[in-house]
Amino acid sequence: MSGREKIVICNDLAELRRMSQWLSLSAARAAIPERLVPVLELCANEAVANIINYAFADRGPHEIIVELARTERGGILVIRDDGRPFDPLALPEFQPPATLEEARIGGLGVHLIRRMASRCEYRREGGMNVLCLEAESVPEDA
Amino acid sequence: MTVSLNANWPGMQIDAEHLQSGILKITLIGRLDVQGADEIDLRFAGLAARQKAVIVDMREVSFLASIGIRTLLLSAKAIAKRGGKMALLDPDPTVTRSLEMAGIDALIPICRSLEQAQATVTT
Numbered sequence: 001m002s003g004r005e006k007i008v009i010c011n012d013l014a015e016l017r018r019m020s021q022w023l024s025l026s027a028a029r030a031a032i033p034e035r036l037v038p039v040l041e042l043c044a045n046e047a048v049a050n051i052i053n054y055a056f057a058d059r060g061p062h063e064i065i066v067e068l069a070r071t072e073r074g075g076i077l078v079i080r081d082d083g084r085p086f087d088p089l090a091l092p093e094f095q096p097p098a099t100l101e102e103a104r105i106g107g108l109g110v111h112l113i114r115r116m117a118s119r120c121e122y123r124r125e126g127g128m129n130v131l132c133l134e135a136e137s138v139p140e141d142a
Numbered sequence: 143m144t145v146s147l148n149a150n151w152p153g154m155q156i157d158a159e160h161l162q163s164g165i166l167k168i169t170l171i172g173r174l175d176v177q178g179a180d181e182i183d184l185r186f187a188g189l190a191a192r193q194k195a196v197i198v199d200m201r202e203v204s205f206l207a208s209i210g211i212r213t214l215l216l217s218a219k220a221i222a223k224r225g226g227k228m229a230l231l232d233p234d235p236t237v238t239r240s241l242e243m244a245g246i247d248a249l250i251p252i253c254r255s256l257e258q259a260q261a262t263v264t265t
Contacts, residue, residue, distance in 0.1 A: 013176045017151060020175070020205075038205070038236040045207045049176055096245025100222040103215055108208035108244055115243040 003030050004069040011052045011062040016045055019066060026068045032075035039116045039135040040075055046109035047079050047131055055083025055129065074136030080128050087122040154178035158189050165195040165263055171202040174210030183213055190217035194226030195263035200233035206240045218250045229253050229262040
């Protein structure tokens with residue numbers, strides 16, 4: 001992982017667009033394949049929105065650190081927050097609803113991350129949640 | 143290299159047009175992310191209320207997050223409850239992928255032409 005790009009945002013949903021813009025520019029600078037950028041952008045939006053909405057017990061300001069780096073076949077996002085320990089990947093698998101009547105409204109964000117990212121990893125480190133989300137081109141994309 | 147992050151995306155646009163045979167076409171333009179969904183949620187729900195055949199023109203939607211899927215799903219559920227139908231018109235490949243990954247394409251049909259969408263919501 002080289003040429004790591006980094007942004008620090010605060011726990012305010014209005015920051016998501018600033019993050020998305022940063023991500024597009026950083027991905028271009030890091031020469032991450034263009035087709036993977038929407039995947040990384042969606043993963044970052046879903047993960048950070050969840051953190052802002054659910055991670056912090058108090059109403060005070062918190063920093064969320066998002067890093068992006070190129071990997072051999074794509075890009076990796078590393079997202080850190082100092083909220084309560086929370087592993088989004090430990091949530092039960094989302095079951096796609098069979099009918100509109102059955103369709104539930106919650107839980108979609110983490111489901112999208114799981115489906116879109118080629119690798120997801122969570123760890124608690126130094127009092128912080130660390131979520132690594134990777135997107136890579138599969139051979140048939142090449 | 144200094145990067146300017148000042149460039150703002152314009153607000154989400156929403157327009158509605160009554161087509162023939164009681165179909166309402168709602169056109170969305172912009173990013174359907176947290177901010178975009180917040181901008182259109184009320185108006186979208188209001189427009190779709192009491193309708194039985196709704197086409198959502200997605201051609202100019204450049205990004206779709208789960209919060210935007212929620213907006214579509216809530217109205218689609220309400221319409222289905224009334225015995226009606228919603229269809230999505232020609233979302234771009236990135237948006238289509240979000241819909242497919244969420245399994246929404248199985249619940250709210252994605253149509254590639256207006257004719258197909260009209261036939262879908264009136265049958």
